[in-house]
Amino acid sequence: MAVWSRDDLVPGRLWFKIPLTLTLVLRINEGMSKHLAHLSPFAAEPIVFFTVVSAHRQKVLANDALHGILRDIWALAGKRNGWWVGDYLLMPDHVHFFARAGREAMPMKKWVQMWKSFSSRRWKALNGAKAPLWQEDYFDRYLRNADQYSEKWSYVEANPVRKGLVERADDWPYRGRIHELCF
Secondary structure, three states: OOOOOHHHOOOOEEEEEEOOOEEEEEEOOOOOOOOOOOOOOOOOOOEEEEEEEEHHHOOOOOOHHHHHHHHHHHHHHHHHHOEEEEEEEEOOOEEEEEEEEOOOOOOHHHHHHHHHHHHHHHHHHHHOOOOOOEOOOOEEEEEOOHHHHHHHHHHHHOHHHHOOOOOOHHHOOOEEEOOOOOO
């Protein structure tokens, strides 16, 4: 059990002393980020699970044209930006996909901004839309093993069934795999 004194406490921080000389520091009310800090991944090139939502949750993503736009962009992303997209699924108002960054990949945030911007411009040119296509933010989560990947994909591929869009997951046309991502 740790022994505490007033000198151990620093305003604005909580200190937890843990055996094996590991000390965690949590900042309180100091410009907290919207994203939770990620632990260092166990793999040198981890697989990341993404969810990206359409602006104002507009139901415009599940169509052949946008499916083709995103598939084309993501198919080239590995060679151009160092991000290799694996399985993906478009729902009417959001998209889920798995991707892995290569060693020379652009930073995640910059890459997501790039493909969202590029897909928005192509979508607007195709149908004359004026409103933004994507929400500014996105969700990402590092996966540590094949079991986590399978668990996430099982959830993702069941989305169209849960929403009553198809009876069987395999019947949903707005899904696919661009690259095989292995652990």
